[in-house]
Amino acid sequence: MSSSTNPYRVNVRDLVHRPGEMREKQLTFAVPEQLGAGIAVVAAGTELELDLRLEGLHDGILVTGSVRTTAAGECVRCLDPVTLAVEVEFQEVFAYSQDDAYDFLVHDDHVDCEPVVRDAVVLSLPFQPVCRDDCPGLDPETGERLADSGPREPREVLDPRWAALEGLVRETDEN
Numbered sequence: 001m002s003s004s005t006n007p008y009r010v011n012v013r014d015l016v017h018r019p020g021e022m023r024e025k026q027l028t029f030a031v032p033e034q035l036g037a038g039i040a041v042v043a044a045g046t047e048l049e050l051d052l053r054l055e056g057l058h059d060g061i062l063v064t065g066s067v068r069t070t071a072a073g074e075c076v077r078c079l080d081p082v083t084l085a086v087e088v089e090f091q092e093v094f095a096y097s098q099d100d101a102y103d104f105l106v107h108d109d110h111v112d113c114e115p116v117v118r119d120a121v122v123l124s125l126p127f128q129p130v131c132r133d134d135c136p137g138l139d140p141e142t143g144e145r146l147a148d149s150g151p152r153e154p155r156e157v158l159d160p161r162w163a164a165l166e167g168l169v170r171e172t173d174e175n
Contacts, residue, residue: 007032008050008114010063015056016096016109022055031069036122040073040084040129050117060095061106067117076128077137078145084129090120 007029015021027050035042042048048069055062071084094111095102104116136146158166 005032006112006114008117009110009112010052010054011109012054012061012094012106012111013109015054015061016106018056019058020056022053025052025054026050027052035069035118036071036125038073038125038127039076040071040082040125042069042071042086042121042125046070046072048117050113052113054111057093059099060093060102061111062091062093063111063113063116064091065089065113065117067121069121071125073129075131075135077130077135078147079138080131080145082129082131084126086121086124088120088124090116092116 007027010025010027015023029048029050031042031044031046031048034044046069048067051066053064055064066087066089069086071086073082073084074080075082092104093102094104094106096106098105104111138144139146139149
């Protein structure tokens with residue numbers, strides 16, 4: 001993504017080398033690229049709200065933020081579509097100069113919040129989303145949704161390894 005069209009890029013010119021200065025900024029934009037690669041993802045084009053607090057430090061800019069968006073996926077038990085509200089917070093220092101202590105830098109009086117936001121959002125997504133906590137899932141034999149079928153009697157499942165012995169029981173009963 002080019003730096004001119006990067007919606008995560010924030011101008012901090014008024015805070016650079018001014019310790020103690022602070023300002024807040026709110027951004028709302030459509031996510032340019034999908035966030036996540038699992039069962040639940042924030043799809044490209046989904047609206048993302050980003051509230052930032054930018055503070056000037058001696059070593060860089062402290063960025064504290066909260067992200068709100070919506071993730072979509074499917075329930076791992078019944079395969080129904082699931083929509084999940086995502087709310088996550090982050091805090092990171094963007095340094096003025098390259099240093100082993102900091103992972104991110106201020107470039108051309110801008111901070112690029114994309115990697116920080118991406119990490120925070122992706123790590124908050126559930127690994128195995130469910131439509132509801134007590135979702136019964138699918139019937140292993142028929143594939144029907146158990147929530148739709150209502151109460152049913154449990155079936156006696158015989159282990160196929162004991163099938164030969166079942167024949168002996170029938171012979172004994174007949175004699």
